[in-house]
Amino acid sequence: MTSFNRSTSRRLKKLTQIPSVWEGDRRPLSSSHTQYTDPESEGECILWVDASQGVVRGMDMVDAAIGPEAIVRTLMRAMEHPQSPGKPARPQRIVVRDREIQFYLRGVLQDLDIAIDYVPELPLIDELFRSFSEVIDNQTPDLPPQFAKVLQEKAFAMWQAAPWDLLEEQQILSIEINKWDVGTLYASVMGMLGMEYGILLYRSEDSLKRFRSSVLRNEDSTQHLEEAFLKQDCFFLTFESDEDDDDEDDLQDLADLPISGILPTFGNIHPLEGLRVVLYDEEALVVLVALEGILRFLRDHRRQLYADVFPPLSHRYRIPLPETVDENAKSVSVTVSTLPELATELEEMTEDLEDEDEEEDYESSAFQTLRDDLIPEDSFLSLGVVSWEMLEYLRHGVTYHPVGEIKPVGDGLPVVLIQTSRPKAKTVIESLEAAGGLRGICFNPGADPFDGDRYDLGLLQTKNSELFLFGEFLDDDPIHVEARRKWNQRCKNTKGYCGLIIAKGLTGSARGNPQLRDMMALFEARSLSPQDLGIGTLQLMPQLELD
Known part of the structure; x- marks a missing residue:
């Protein structure tokens, strides 16, 4: 068993010993919203509280796989550098509800004259963890629990379908739904440039045009681009690397990563709401149906879409609804179509601005x-x-x-x-x-x-x-x-x-x-x-x- 260095023990014994009982424990922070997450990735919360004064002296979040040393490290901070309003001190008595933790602490703290006892319940810590759970449960999940799993599956299916290999951003697909207060969505695919990957589902053709025009006219102005971004009216599915990498020199094309390294994110943008990475029930259902329609369309027309010319295509699909949808209908009919005329209009919008730029360049040539x-x-x-x-x-x-x-x-x-x-x-x-x-x-x-x-x-x-x-x-x-x-x-x-x-x-x-x-x-x-x-x-x- 690892024990303190003698110098550390002497330093801790110099702390004032106060007549207090401290509670200590480590527990996972569980929530009904985490049912689709990987259990191995869940963390645990370590708490040390002064039960006599009713204050938290130390708290840490650690990986569940970390050994008992973590609870000792948090205890040391609770003694030497406690959270406000606590002052440096060591307790007379510590109580825990886990026998293994009790025996471990007895061995480690044997030179500090602290009694380590077992109790079946820790009233103050129990109350704190109940409060934590309530806070977590009251938070709005990123995706409705009943749709989270199937939406994640559709996102990874979309990544493997790689629509950006077939469609440029101006080559728009329309998805006619006519349900849940949604008429037609307009899908713009990002990723052909090998930069950002995802799908924007605009609620109107006008919103798509306004955003594209604004970006083209203000591509050198960060402030105007941000404003234009927040004025979009769309749902989105984007893909990012699942690994934190702050070194820009090591960034790579997401397409080079295995699917296990890809993280899909859903969300909504609206001029009055701004950006939120949360979908509510009806929104999640709309996005789910739209993605399934696009996936089927890509499957059925991949060869035609791969051609150099953006072809006029349309296909109607009957898409089954999840069993969790509380409606009599078990499916919904959607029509997915290409919009060659809109693609031409968006291309001409780009060309007109480029012609203006090239004319200015030529005059000064x-x-x-x-x-x-x-x-x-x-x-x-x-x-x-x-x-x-x-x-x-x-x-x-x-x-x-x-x-x-x-x-x-x-x-x-x-x-x-x-x-x-x-x-x-x-x-x-x-x-x-x-x-x-x-x-x-x-x-x-x-x-x-x-x-x-x-x-x-x-x-x-x-x-x-x-x-x-x-x-x-x-x-x-x-x-x-x-x-x-x-x-x-x-x-x-x-x-x-x-x-x-x-x-x-x-x-x-x-x-x-x-x-x-x-x-x-x-x-x-x-x-x-x-x-x-x-x-x-x-x-x-x-x-x-x-x-």
Whole structure:
């Protein structure tokens, strides 16, 4: 048995011994709301009270698996550093209701001249624990007990269904319920960007639009974003890591965690209520029915939703209600539908604001004779090759603009790949199509007379003869030099044919490595030499000019 150091015993014996009887015990804090929690995770409360004065001297919450040493540690604090209004002291007598605790304390405290006795009941502690239980029972649980288990099961089923692999935030599903004072909910899925995962169930289409518009217009203002967040009118299911991690450098995508490390959270947001992580009975039932409807819809239409185009789909389901629902009806009918027109409207809302930003950027651009307003500044750019097999897939699977008959010679078609966000990618594609398509891709020399740097400038020439800058590369960068060497060799193999691929997914898990489903357009073109353009070395003066 562990005992005090002699120095500790001497220190404790110096405390004034008062003629008091102290009660001590450790018990779990039980509640009817904890029926779905893991019993192994429950804690115990250790209490030491001065029964003579009726005050609590020490209290701790500990894991149930911690040994009897914990009750001694709390007792030491109760003696040396008691809670107010107690003063440092040691009692004449201690009473406990557990024989094992009695024998343990007798061994540990034998040098402190404290009597350790057993009693079957501890009146003051019993009363305190009754009060604690009442407080806990009067607290509103996060989820109604009759729905808690099934809602947790639906949450984990939703995590495994991973709707964010299929739907972007603006691709909204409607869930028509028409029950419990709820008409239609509008589900927006978070998670395709690999950041926050969850589902927002808006009570109205207007609330969804207002929030999205507010976020887009105030994305740099923390105060306005918080205000916009609290003005939403929706239910939510979000997913977080079940582990506490304060080190931001160690944060990882939740999708990389096992399901045992995922913690679902339900709640409600309303302009007049704010945020609460509590669902009441009818709310929980509405969310349960909506989640089940979405799960069935994802199961039945996964292949169609995986397509690049958001398709018009609708499916009616009869969803059984839990037995705990006190109604004659044993099921409810819901209709789950995609809303392509709303998705287009939300995308255009984004594009309009981006067009305004890009117009402002262009007006202040240093480039005047050479346009640089086609490719978004934050795009990912790479020079590479597409195998002939993949090229055939792209020709039939994405927006395709051919240039002529290309013979499959070498390892594939040399391509420039531009990866950006989906709305911006659509804008690039539409701009190229409006200019008649792509005529050629060229790497032209450029120079900065101020610092002497020389550049290899990537240019796109459209069929209306406009030139667009897509990249600036230092001509002595070894990585670019090697990429250009391969580009030139591949273009030689294909007799001067090459291509431009526009892809989405810039901020998602596919950043820098877009998959086939991320590729949106293929423009075949000719590889042009600087002599073909005949514009000489482009110089930054402060603007690029033709010399």
